[in-house]
Amino acid sequence: MLVAESRRPGPVVWLTACIHGDEVGGTAIVHDVFGLLRKEGLSRGSVRAFPLINSMGFENVSRYINTDREDLNRCFPGDPRGSLGEQIARRLYDAIMKSEPSLVIDLHNDWVQSIPYILLDPPQAYPNARTERRTLELARATGLLLVEDSDVFHPLRNTLAGAIVDAGVPAFTIEAGGAYAVVEEGVAAGRDAVLSTLRSMEMIDWFLPAGHPGTGKALRYTNRPLCSTSGLIRFDVQPGQEIRKGQILAQVFSAFGSREESLLATADGFVLGLEDHARVLPGREVIAVAEQS
Ligand SMILES: [Zn+2]
Secondary structure (H helix, E strand, C coil): CEEEECCCCCCEEEEEECCCCCCCHHHHHHHHHHHHHHHHCCCCCEEEEECCCCHHHHHCCCCCCCCCCCCHHHCCCCCCCCCHHHHHHHHHHHHHHHCCCCEEEEEEEECCEECCEEEECCHHHCCCHHHHHHHHHHHHHCCCCEEEECCCCCCCCCCHHHHHHHCCCCEEEEEEEECCCCCHHHHHHHHHHHHHHHHHCCCCCCCCCCCCCCCCCCEEEECCCCCCCCEEEEECCCCCCEECCCCEEEEEECCCCCEEEEEECCCCEEEEEECCCCEECCCCCCEEEEECC
8 A cells, every 4th residue: 555645634535556457557647646746745635545456467467356257346345254356345445444535536447449538437326416526526627538337238336436436435437548558648647637636625736737627417438339240340430539429430341351230329429449359249349438418
Protein backbone atom coordinates (compact mmCIF):
# COMPACT_ATOMS: atom_id res chain seq x y z
CA MET A 1 0.00 0.00 0.00
CA LEU A 2 1.19 3.53 -0.82
CA VAL A 3 0.12 6.45 1.37
CA ALA A 4 0.52 10.20 0.87
CA GLU A 5 -0.74 12.09 3.89
CA SER A 6 -1.13 15.81 4.49
CA ARG A 7 -0.79 17.34 7.96
CA ARG A 8 -4.20 18.91 7.41
CA PRO A 9 -7.16 16.54 7.70
CA GLY A 10 -9.40 16.12 4.66
CA PRO A 11 -10.80 13.60 2.19
CA VAL A 12 -9.39 10.09 1.86
CA VAL A 13 -9.02 9.09 -1.81
CA TRP A 14 -8.07 5.57 -2.91
CA LEU A 15 -6.48 4.48 -6.17
CA THR A 16 -6.58 0.75 -6.95
CA ALA A 17 -4.67 -0.67 -9.90
CA CYS A 18 -4.01 -3.90 -11.78
CA ILE A 19 -6.88 -5.87 -10.26
CA HIS A 20 -6.88 -7.48 -13.72
CA GLY A 21 -3.28 -8.67 -14.04
CA ASP A 22 -2.85 -7.75 -17.73
CA GLU A 23 -4.20 -4.19 -17.23
CA VAL A 24 -0.91 -2.61 -16.22
CA GLY A 25 -1.41 1.05 -17.14
CA GLY A 26 -3.10 1.83 -13.81
CA THR A 27 0.06 0.84 -11.93
CA ALA A 28 2.03 3.43 -13.93
CA ILE A 29 -0.71 6.02 -13.21
CA VAL A 30 -0.29 5.37 -9.47
CA HIS A 31 3.51 5.73 -9.80
CA ASP A 32 3.14 9.06 -11.63
CA VAL A 33 0.48 10.47 -9.25
CA PHE A 34 2.53 9.58 -6.15
CA GLY A 35 5.72 10.93 -7.76
CA LEU A 36 3.98 14.27 -8.27
CA LEU A 37 2.40 14.27 -4.79
CA ARG A 38 5.86 13.72 -3.24
CA LYS A 39 7.30 16.57 -5.27
CA GLU A 40 4.46 19.11 -5.18
CA GLY A 41 2.67 18.23 -1.94
CA LEU A 42 -0.82 17.47 -0.72
CA SER A 43 -2.85 20.37 0.78
CA ARG A 44 -5.19 18.21 2.87
CA GLY A 45 -6.38 14.68 3.43
CA SER A 46 -4.68 11.56 2.16
CA VAL A 47 -4.25 9.57 -1.03
CA ARG A 48 -3.86 5.81 -0.63
CA ALA A 49 -3.19 3.20 -3.27
CA PHE A 50 -2.89 -0.49 -3.92
CA PRO A 51 -0.60 -0.13 -6.96
CA LEU A 52 -0.52 -3.74 -8.18
CA ILE A 53 -3.30 -5.82 -6.71
CA ASN A 54 -3.23 -8.92 -8.90
CA SER A 55 0.45 -9.88 -8.66
CA MET A 56 -0.26 -13.46 -9.77
CA GLY A 57 -2.08 -12.29 -12.90
CA PHE A 58 0.62 -9.70 -13.54
CA GLU A 59 3.37 -12.33 -13.54
CA ASN A 60 1.35 -14.66 -15.75
CA VAL A 61 0.13 -11.85 -18.05
CA SER A 62 -3.45 -12.79 -17.25
CA ARG A 63 -6.64 -10.99 -16.26
CA TYR A 64 -7.35 -13.70 -13.68
CA ILE A 65 -5.83 -14.46 -10.28
CA ASN A 66 -5.25 -18.18 -10.80
CA THR A 67 -5.51 -21.03 -13.24
CA ASP A 68 -9.19 -21.45 -12.28
CA ARG A 69 -9.71 -18.18 -14.19
CA GLU A 70 -11.29 -16.48 -11.20
CA ASP A 71 -11.94 -12.78 -11.93
CA LEU A 72 -11.06 -10.82 -8.76
CA ASN A 73 -13.20 -7.90 -9.94
CA ARG A 74 -16.31 -10.10 -9.77
CA CYS A 75 -15.63 -11.22 -6.17
CA PHE A 76 -16.56 -8.09 -4.16
CA PRO A 77 -17.35 -7.34 -1.40
CA GLY A 78 -15.79 -10.74 -0.79
CA ASP A 79 -16.06 -13.38 1.89
CA PRO A 80 -13.41 -14.30 4.50
CA ARG A 81 -14.38 -17.98 4.13
CA GLY A 82 -15.08 -17.93 0.39
CA SER A 83 -12.97 -18.76 -2.66
CA LEU A 84 -9.42 -17.42 -3.02
CA GLY A 85 -10.76 -14.44 -4.98
CA GLU A 86 -13.46 -13.72 -2.40
CA GLN A 87 -10.92 -13.86 0.44
CA ILE A 88 -8.55 -11.43 -1.30
CA ALA A 89 -11.50 -9.18 -2.21
CA ARG A 90 -12.64 -9.10 1.42
CA ARG A 91 -9.22 -8.04 2.70
CA LEU A 92 -9.01 -5.25 0.10
CA TYR A 93 -12.57 -4.13 0.79
CA ASP A 94 -12.06 -4.09 4.58
CA ALA A 95 -8.77 -2.16 4.30
CA ILE A 96 -10.41 0.47 2.11
CA MET A 97 -13.63 0.79 4.17
CA LYS A 98 -11.70 1.02 7.48
CA SER A 99 -10.10 4.25 6.24
CA GLU A 100 -13.54 5.92 5.87
CA PRO A 101 -12.93 6.72 2.19
CA SER A 102 -14.35 9.76 0.41
CA LEU A 103 -13.73 8.33 -3.07
CA VAL A 104 -12.36 5.14 -4.65
CA ILE A 105 -10.98 5.25 -8.21
CA ASP A 106 -10.37 1.81 -9.71
CA LEU A 107 -7.88 1.94 -12.60
CA HIS A 108 -8.35 -0.43 -15.55
CA ASN A 109 -7.34 -0.81 -19.19
CA ASP A 110 -9.45 -1.77 -22.15
CA TRP A 111 -8.87 -3.12 -25.67
CA VAL A 112 -5.56 -2.10 -27.32
CA GLN A 113 -7.47 0.25 -29.63
CA SER A 114 -9.56 2.24 -27.15
CA ILE A 115 -9.97 5.74 -25.75
CA PRO A 116 -9.83 6.64 -22.04
CA TYR A 117 -13.25 6.95 -20.37
CA ILE A 118 -15.02 6.73 -17.03
CA LEU A 119 -17.21 3.71 -16.34
CA LEU A 120 -20.01 4.38 -13.83
CA ASP A 121 -22.55 2.12 -12.18
CA PRO A 122 -26.05 2.45 -13.67
CA PRO A 123 -28.43 4.82 -11.78
CA GLN A 124 -30.37 1.95 -10.15
CA ALA A 125 -27.16 0.67 -8.47
CA TYR A 126 -26.82 3.62 -6.08
CA PRO A 127 -28.19 3.12 -2.56
CA ASN A 128 -29.28 6.77 -2.31
CA ALA A 129 -29.45 10.01 -4.32
CA ARG A 130 -26.59 11.61 -2.39
CA THR A 131 -24.08 8.89 -3.34
CA GLU A 132 -25.18 9.08 -6.97
CA ARG A 133 -24.94 12.90 -7.08
CA ARG A 134 -21.49 12.99 -5.46
CA THR A 135 -20.13 10.16 -7.64
CA LEU A 136 -21.28 11.97 -10.81
CA GLU A 137 -19.82 15.26 -9.56
CA LEU A 138 -16.41 13.69 -8.90
CA ALA A 139 -16.49 11.69 -12.15
CA ARG A 140 -17.26 14.88 -14.12
CA ALA A 141 -14.23 16.54 -12.51
CA THR A 142 -11.97 14.03 -14.34
CA GLY A 143 -12.84 15.73 -17.66
CA LEU A 144 -13.16 12.30 -19.37
CA LEU A 145 -16.17 10.91 -21.25
CA LEU A 146 -18.69 9.42 -18.78
CA VAL A 147 -20.26 6.08 -19.62
CA GLU A 148 -22.67 4.14 -17.47
CA ASP A 149 -22.90 0.40 -17.68
CA SER A 150 -26.41 -0.58 -18.71
CA ASP A 151 -25.70 -3.55 -20.91
CA VAL A 152 -27.42 -6.72 -19.71
CA PHE A 153 -24.40 -8.74 -20.84
CA HIS A 154 -22.14 -6.76 -18.54
CA PRO A 155 -23.66 -6.38 -15.12
CA LEU A 156 -21.19 -4.55 -12.86
CA ARG A 157 -22.28 -6.70 -9.93
CA ASN A 158 -19.54 -7.71 -7.56
CA THR A 159 -16.95 -5.26 -8.89
CA LEU A 160 -14.81 -3.28 -6.47
CA ALA A 161 -16.38 0.05 -7.52
CA GLY A 162 -19.88 -1.50 -7.37
CA ALA A 163 -19.36 -2.83 -3.82
CA ILE A 164 -17.97 0.53 -2.63
CA VAL A 165 -20.95 2.40 -4.15
CA ASP A 166 -23.25 -0.15 -2.47
CA ALA A 167 -21.80 1.00 0.87
CA GLY A 168 -22.72 4.61 0.06
CA VAL A 169 -19.19 5.76 -0.90
CA PRO A 170 -18.54 7.41 -4.29
CA ALA A 171 -16.52 5.16 -6.62
CA PHE A 172 -15.89 4.82 -10.35
CA THR A 173 -13.62 3.08 -12.80
CA ILE A 174 -11.18 4.74 -15.20
CA GLU A 175 -10.57 2.74 -18.37
CA ALA A 176 -7.25 4.35 -19.32
CA GLY A 177 -6.62 3.14 -22.87
CA GLY A 178 -5.11 -0.15 -24.00
CA ALA A 179 -4.07 -3.11 -21.84
CA TYR A 180 -0.98 -5.40 -21.89
CA ALA A 181 1.69 -2.72 -22.36
CA VAL A 182 2.09 0.64 -20.60
CA VAL A 183 0.50 2.96 -23.17
CA GLU A 184 1.91 6.38 -22.22
CA GLU A 185 -0.99 8.28 -23.79
CA GLY A 186 -3.46 6.38 -21.60
CA VAL A 187 -1.27 6.82 -18.52
CA ALA A 188 -1.12 10.60 -19.08
CA ALA A 189 -4.91 10.77 -19.55
CA GLY A 190 -5.51 8.70 -16.40
CA ARG A 191 -2.99 10.69 -14.35
CA ASP A 192 -4.57 14.00 -15.39
CA ALA A 193 -8.05 12.65 -14.67
CA VAL A 194 -6.98 11.71 -11.11
CA LEU A 195 -5.21 15.05 -10.55
CA SER A 196 -8.24 16.99 -11.87
CA THR A 197 -10.42 15.16 -9.34
CA LEU A 198 -7.97 15.82 -6.45
CA ARG A 199 -7.94 19.48 -7.49
CA SER A 200 -11.76 19.64 -7.45
CA MET A 201 -11.62 18.23 -3.89
CA GLU A 202 -9.13 20.97 -2.93
CA MET A 203 -6.47 18.40 -2.05
CA ILE A 204 -3.88 19.83 -4.45
CA ASP A 205 -3.42 23.38 -5.76
CA TRP A 206 -0.57 22.90 -8.27
CA PHE A 207 -2.43 21.18 -11.10
CA LEU A 208 -4.59 23.03 -13.61
CA PRO A 209 -7.07 20.77 -15.43
CA ALA A 210 -6.76 21.20 -19.20
CA GLY A 211 -10.46 20.83 -19.95
CA HIS A 212 -13.60 21.94 -18.20
CA PRO A 213 -15.52 19.45 -16.12
CA GLY A 214 -18.51 18.20 -18.07
CA THR A 215 -22.06 18.82 -16.98
CA GLY A 216 -23.89 16.38 -19.22
CA LYS A 217 -25.46 13.03 -18.50
CA ALA A 218 -23.43 9.86 -18.75
CA LEU A 219 -23.78 7.94 -22.02
CA ARG A 220 -24.74 4.25 -22.01
CA TYR A 221 -22.14 1.52 -22.51
CA THR A 222 -22.95 -1.23 -24.97
CA ASN A 223 -21.19 -4.00 -26.87
CA ARG A 224 -23.97 -4.09 -29.48
CA PRO A 225 -24.07 -4.95 -32.28
CA LEU A 226 -22.62 -8.40 -31.56
CA CYS A 227 -21.08 -10.34 -34.41
CA SER A 228 -23.33 -13.04 -35.91
CA THR A 229 -20.93 -14.65 -38.40
CA SER A 230 -17.34 -15.86 -38.33
CA GLY A 231 -14.39 -14.64 -40.33
CA LEU A 232 -11.96 -11.73 -40.46
CA ILE A 233 -13.22 -8.40 -39.13
CA ARG A 234 -12.26 -5.01 -40.56
CA PHE A 235 -13.41 -1.83 -38.85
CA ASP A 236 -14.78 1.21 -40.64
CA VAL A 237 -14.50 3.46 -37.55
CA GLN A 238 -11.82 4.47 -35.06
CA PRO A 239 -11.89 4.77 -31.23
CA GLY A 240 -13.19 8.21 -30.25
CA GLN A 241 -15.12 8.67 -33.50
CA GLU A 242 -18.67 10.04 -33.34
CA ILE A 243 -21.15 7.70 -35.02
CA ARG A 244 -24.74 7.86 -36.24
CA LYS A 245 -27.42 5.19 -35.94
CA GLY A 246 -27.30 2.83 -38.97
CA GLN A 247 -23.69 3.71 -39.86
CA ILE A 248 -21.42 0.77 -40.85
CA LEU A 249 -19.04 0.07 -37.95
CA ALA A 250 -17.31 -3.04 -39.23
CA GLN A 251 -17.50 -5.75 -41.88
CA VAL A 252 -16.73 -9.45 -41.60
CA PHE A 253 -15.11 -11.24 -44.56
CA SER A 254 -14.62 -14.89 -45.43
CA ALA A 255 -11.14 -16.28 -46.19
CA PHE A 256 -11.82 -15.60 -49.91
CA GLY A 257 -12.89 -11.99 -49.35
CA SER A 258 -16.66 -12.21 -49.67
CA ARG A 259 -18.52 -10.02 -47.22
CA GLU A 260 -20.38 -12.13 -44.67
CA GLU A 261 -21.84 -9.34 -42.55
CA SER A 262 -21.91 -5.59 -41.93
CA LEU A 263 -22.29 -4.41 -38.33
CA LEU A 264 -24.43 -1.27 -38.04
CA ALA A 265 -24.56 1.26 -35.18
CA THR A 266 -27.69 0.75 -33.05
CA ALA A 267 -27.76 4.40 -31.88
CA ASP A 268 -25.91 7.72 -32.13
CA GLY A 269 -22.82 7.91 -29.94
CA PHE A 270 -19.05 7.43 -29.77
CA VAL A 271 -16.75 4.48 -30.40
CA LEU A 272 -14.92 3.53 -27.19
CA GLY A 273 -12.85 0.58 -28.39
CA LEU A 274 -12.32 -2.17 -30.95
CA GLU A 275 -11.70 -5.91 -30.46
CA ASP A 276 -8.03 -6.95 -30.23
CA HIS A 277 -8.26 -9.89 -32.63
CA ALA A 278 -9.12 -10.14 -36.33
CA ARG A 279 -10.79 -13.56 -36.03
CA VAL A 280 -14.40 -13.25 -34.91
CA LEU A 281 -17.11 -15.80 -34.10
CA PRO A 282 -20.91 -15.63 -33.85
CA GLY A 283 -21.99 -13.94 -30.59
CA ARG A 284 -18.62 -12.24 -30.10
CA GLU A 285 -18.28 -8.78 -28.62
CA VAL A 286 -16.22 -6.86 -31.16
CA ILE A 287 -16.86 -3.19 -30.38
CA ALA A 288 -17.58 -0.98 -27.38
CA VAL A 289 -19.84 2.02 -27.92
CA ALA A 290 -21.09 4.88 -25.73
CA GLU A 291 -24.68 5.36 -26.84
CA GLN A 292 -26.66 8.57 -26.56
CA SER A 293 -30.08 7.67 -25.18
ZN1 LIG B 1 -10.29 -4.49 -16.05
